[in-house]
Amino acid sequence: xxxxxxxxxxxxxxxxxxxxxxxxxxxxxxxxxxxxxxxxxxxxxxxxxxxxxxxxxxxxxxxxxxxxxxxxxxxxxxxxxxxxxxxxxxxxxxxxxxxxxxxxxxxxxxxxxxxxxxxxxxxxxxxxxxxxxxxxxxxxxxxxxxxxxxxxxxxxxxxxxxxxxxxxxxxxxxxxxxxxxxxxxxxxxxxxxxxxxxxxxxxxxxxxxxxxxxxxxxxxxxxxxxxxxxxxxxxxxxxxxxxxxxxxxxxxxxxxxxxxxxxxxxxxxxxxxxxxxxxxxxxxxxxxxxxxxxxxxxxxxxxxxxxxxxxxxxxxxxxxxxxxxxxxxxxxxxxxxxxxxxxxxxxxxxxxxxxxxxxxxxxxxxxxxxxxxxxxxxxxxxxxxxxxxxxxxxxxxxxxxxxxxxxxxxxxxxxxxxxxxxxxxxxxxxxxxxxxxxxxxxxxxxxx
Ligand code: NDP
Ligand code: 2IT
Numbered sequence: 001x002x003x004x005x006x007x008x009x010x011x012x013x014x015x016x017x018x019x020x021x022x023x024x025x026x027x028x029x030x031x032x033x034x035x036x037x038x039x040x041x042x043x044x045x046x047x048x049x050x051x052x053x054x055x056x057x058x059x060x061x062x063x064x065x066x067x068x069x070x071x072x073x074x075x076x077x078x079x080x081x082x083x084x085x086x087x088x089x090x091x092x093x094x095x096x097x098x099x100x101x102x103x104x105x106x107x108x109x110x111x112x113x114x115x116x117x118x119x120x121x122x123x124x125x126x127x128x129x130x131x132x133x134x135x136x137x138x139x140x141x142x143x144x145x146x147x148x149x150x151x152x153x154x155x156x157x158x159x160x161x162x163x164x165x166x167x168x169x170x171x172x173x174x175x176x177x178x179x180x181x182x183x184x185x186x187x188x189x190x191x192x193x194x195x196x197x198x199x200x201x202x203x204x205x206x207x208x209x210x211x212x213x214x215x216x217x218x219x220x221x222x223x224x225x226x227x228x229x230x231x232x233x234x235x236x237x238x239x240x241x242x243x244x245x246x247x248x249x250x251x252x253x254x255x256x257x258x259x260x261x262x263x264x265x266x267x268x269x270x271x272x273x274x275x276x277x278x279x280x281x282x283x284x285x286x287x288x289x290x291x292x293x294x295x296x297x298x299x300x301x302x303x304x305x306x307x308x309x310x311x312x313x314x315x316x317x318x319x320x321x322x323x324x325x326x327x328x329x330x331x332x333x334x335x336x337x338x339x340x341x342x343x344x345x346x347x348x349x350x351x352x353x354x355x356x357x358x359x360x361x362x363x364x365x366x367x368x369x370x371x372x373x374x375x376x377x378x379x380x381x382x383x384x385x386x387x388x389x390x391x392x393x394x395x396x397x398x399x400x401x402x403x404x405x406x407x408x409x410x411x412x413x414x415x416x417x418x419x420x421x422x423x424x425x426x427x428x429x430x431x432x433x434x435x436x437x438x439x440x441x442x443x444x445x446x447x448x
Contacts, residue, residue, distance in 0.1 A: 004040040007047050008033045015056050022105030024324060028112045028349060029056055035431035038420045051442045058111065060084040061104070064154040066132055068146045070139075079103075080151050082130035083111035084164055088441040091162055092128030093118055093377060095169030098147075098176070100135040107131055109324070110169070110348055114377070116434030117370040120409050123381040128164055130155070136171045148179035156184050161192040161387070167380050168197045170323065173243060174209070178202075193387025196380035205383035207398040208376075213247025213346065214399070215375015216319065216367075217255060218406035220344040223365050223426070224317075226414070229341060231255035237315040239263045239307065240322030241284050241291050244346045244373065248319050249277050261313050263322065264291040268310040271301035314338040321346030329354040336362045345369035356427065371413050371430040378405045 001009075015029050040046050066078040081104065084092045094114040097106070107129050115127030134147055159166060168177055177197045184194050191203075198204035207214070217231070224230050236252050236259045238245050249259045258274045264284075269275070269291055276298060283289045295303045304310075311318065311331035318340055320327045324347065332355035335343065343359055344367035345351060351359070359366050379402055386392055393401075416436075417429030 002037075002041055004044060004047060005037050008037055008040065008052070011052055011056065019105070019108070022108060024109040024349070025105045025112065027325075027353065028109040031353065031427070032112070032116065032431045032435070035428040036435060038422075039432055039435065045443060046439050049443055050447060051439050054442060055086070055115075055439070056112075058083045058085045058108065059087060060158075061108075062130075062155075062158050063104070066134065066147065066150050066154065068143070068150045070143050078132050078134040078147070080130070080132045080154060081107045082155060082158060082164070082166070083107050083128060084158070085111040085127040085129070086115040086438060087126035088438045088445070089119060090124035090126045091160075092164035093125035093167075093380065094127060094129040095131075095167045095377075096172045096176075096180075097129070097131035097169040098134045098136050098171035099131070100133055102131045102133045106324075113348055113370050115438060116431060117374045118377055118381075119434040119437045120371055120412065120430060121374050121378040121381060121405055122408060122412075123378060123405075125165075125377065125381050125384075128166070129169075130166055131169065131172075134171075136176075141175070144176060145179045148176055149183045152180045152183035153187065156187045159184075159194055161194050161384070165193065165380070165384060166195055167377070168243070170242065173197075174199055193384050196383040198383070203383075203387050205379060205386055205398055206393065206395040207402065208379045208383055209243065210247040210250070211379035211398075211402055212244045212373050212376030213249070213321070214251045215378065215402055215406050216244065216248050216321070216344055216346045216372050217251035218375065218403050219367055219372045219410055220317070220319075220342065221255060222407050222410040223344070223367055224342060226410075227365055229365075231257040231317065233257070234316040235260055235314065236317045236319060237261045237310060237313050238319045238321055238346075239268070239310050239326060239350070240320075240347065241280055242322070244376070245319075245321035246277065246281060246284065248321055248346050249275060249280070252317075252319070253277065257317065260315070261310050262291060263307055263310050265307065265322070266290050267292060267303055267305040268307065269294045269301050269303050270313055271298060273300060311335055312338075316341050318343045319346050320350035322350065323347055324349040325352050327351045327355050329358055331355065332358040335359070336364060340364060343367070344372045346373050348373065360425065360427070366426060368427045368430050370434060371409055371426060374409060375402050375406055378402065
């Protein structure tokens with residue numbers, strides 16, 4: 001083993017020791033460090049100048065109390081987090097997740113991935129992430145507003161349009177961003193682009209809502225076409241039925257595919273006639289209901305409780321768009337056996353490492369999250385640009401930018417993989433291409 005490889009192994013051991021009981025963070029770091037061994041062998045300065053050690057340590061981790069009162073007058077106390085992981089190439093940028101599973105390990109895994117994803121977009125944004133263990137399910141608008149206001153009353157001290165620009169993620173959509181932005185504006189007495197994913201009447205960008213799902217399909221389309229394949233006529237399975245899943249479904253159908261299944265944390269629906277997306281939007285975006293309600297008006301469709309079974313539905317293209325580690329080795333084997341030829345990650349880290357290995361070994365085209373779902377944050381950066389200019393672009397202009405960002409991103413990841421002797425491995429290619437820009441900036445700064 002080379003000295004550089006030994007160093008990376010030791011670094012990984014230190015990450016595990018210094019961040020105990022954070023398996024998702026370990027998983028994200030391990031994947032990146034594994035890809036980087038040929039890079040640090042070619043350029044040992046990344047090790048000797050301390051870049052690698054700095055990269056795995058957040059610049060700042062903020063953790064705070066979020067007290068709020070429910071409709072019955074009962075006080076609840078949640079935890080809020082923001083990791084400001086890396087600002088080498090721009091202000092910290094990344095979403096906020098409200099979900100009961102949130103703790104430091106989830107926020108750090110997401111913040112770490114965000115560094116490379118944001119770099120891959122080619123735009124000047126650093127890596128950050130935040131959120132809370134607050135569970136929005138079943139809460140009234142008033143309770144959501146009170147929670148968001150309390151959350152921002154602490155977070156506002158640490159963010160700003162040139163410092164750190166949060167956005168949405170699981171459990172944080174347009175409604176929550178509105179409450180958060182309103183509170184920030186009130187506390188700071190300023191109207192600036194401090195959040196993205198804003199409503200269109202107060203500084204939001206057209207096409208941001210669609211961007212992650214659309215971008216996922218643009219990336220996948222590039223990958224498929226390179227391999228002489230396409231969405232046209234393919235059967236597609238998409239997990240989740242939130243922001244990413246809905247707009248991935250819309251674009252996949254526009255590309256000529258038939259999406260036959262979607263899910264939420266309760267279970268999945270299988271509609272062999274093709275998913276009725278306007279109904280899913282109505283149920284999820286407007287009525288905030290469970291996906292099981294789909295079969296009330298579509299008796300030909302099936303509802304199955306539990307999430308994992310969705311991957312047993314035969315398909316050519318699988319788009320996991322719900323959450324981390326939702327597609328495991330068993331699911332990967334089933335997809336392979338059923339003739340699936342492409343898996344593209346819309347969620348962050350949805351495939352377990354052994355699932356990724358199995359898919360790649362079987363020759364399934366595999367698009368890793370930090371490349372494939374980068375369209376959301378890229379369009380957030382376009383929202384920041386429009387806010388700075390105090391100007392708006394049309395839907396078509398933003399969508400054209402998104403398309404070209406996703407194809408450049410595909411090309412860069414693909415070329416980086418080939419350059420380091422791993423042609424076709426987009427996991428390695430994305431990690432390397434994302435890393436180089438950040439690492440070279442860190443080298444330029446010296447020890448800071
Ligand atoms: P939403 O909250 O809009 O939707 C999340 C969806 O995933 C829901 O259908 C939800 O079901 C399901 N889900 C959440 N947690 C679980 C779980 N533990 N098990 C099974 N299903 C679950 O979030 P988004 O669509 O915004 O995010 C989805 C994924 O995409 C996340 O991994 C996120 O980090 C990633 N992402 C999001 C981007 C964005 O711009 N929004 C950008 C890039 C990545 P239920 O309603 O039952 O909880
Ligand atoms: O994971 C992600 O890239 C997001 N949740 C979007 C972040 C953003 O700042 O738009």
